[in-house]
Amino acid sequence: MKKIEKKFISVFFALFLLILSAFPVSAADDLVRVFDYADILSDSEEEDLLNKLDEISKLQQMDVAVVTVDSLEGKSAEAYADDFYDEYGYGFGEEGDGILFLLSMREREWHISTKGYAIAVFTDAGLDYIMEKVVVDLKAGEYASAFTTFADYCDDYITQAATGKPYDIDHLPNEPFPFFLFFVVCLVIAFVIALIATWIMKGKLKSVKSRPGADDYIKDGSMKLTKKNDLFLYRHIDRREKPKENESRNSSHSGGSTTHRSSSGATHGGRGGKF
Template structure:
């Protein structure tokens, strides 16, 4: 036999008596079970979508670290977006770090250690390139690691040195960083499709309007010189009096006779040409960081 406890309604009427376990959320065990499984399923779905995103964000260090405050937030975001494209395409990390100070380290040591200690680099060889700009002594340094050491040869680093520091000197920091990313993309593309830029595979500069104007001026000048000599030759052929190439034509045969001759040197001059230095056969130089990893790189003042 099933016994139920009844309670009166708020109006106090006996006719409104209802079971005490109905309407208080605990009366139907099946309903409680369904609500529990719905709640559990919702948590499971949230974990599927949210946890990987959190893990990915935690495992990916920032590609633009503006410790010196040289960029706006919009500029930082634009650089991150551009870097993400290059990294995704060539599987080589690109990092830009600005710092107020290197805290007593050399720029090379600071850049290498920052790369090693903050989880940068892609793949087993941890391939990547880091550009450091330190405002304390106005230093810059490019550190390469993994496969990037081969892609960024001494010739390539020379090329970057000619283009990035002048922009830093003039305070065009955003343009300098954009140039760095664009050059990295070009170097990585050439390495993948052909071979690294080097002394035997030099960078081909794109032709500009001024280049074409220069070629036009040279062509016109060359044509004018050729035309001048051609007309001069024709004029000489029209003359009846032709100058004699030697002086004896103007001297009587029975005139002055030279019986003795002697060469007398009045002065002498010596020219010296420096012997060209052997600059080697290209390629990349490497060194070992404090963490024991091989790095290439180049740096200086701006």
């Protein structure tokens, strides 16, 4: 009897430990990851987004937050995003790993601030790639959809970075395979190849052709060139202006993430722009 009880307790304890390890205790656990100060999301959209961000953040051990404001209050978008991140206290672990997406409606500016491990996860090229997709929705006013896309990409990027090779300039996420377009293009190419192949097969049936010349009947060595005169007549010179070299070209990007320091002295990465 006692033996059974002891066994039961040990099993229970092991189960408890298991549950504990699945939900690691974190400083960021009770944080709110959506602040819709600009009130551009409906209540249900806000709740859905919040659930999604909470789930990603806890699962990936990295805060993913979205903040919308009416105005930047004179600050730069970068400073506003960095300060909000630091002051509110986002971030997992010692480094404060996390990413914050700030949207300001009056300036129509967006900024993404990354910190800690997130700086490595979200490279400059990687963020540009995400925002290329997200800005389309932002411009169209589809804010909920924009944030959902953003969240999905964050999830994908963190998973990718865990393999040791974060998305960067030389390897960005795969675009979805354009089935229909490829189907049509392949079919057209195949048809052209088939047309050529059958044309060759058809050509084998035809062997009667008239001969254009009489080359076979020129007496060997009978050709004599008695007159050979190359008279120069005149020349024309055309000149074309060279195109101006584009001097304001950026040096080529070598990938990775650029960082800066926020007002509190913390190191942040990120990217910003208008929509």
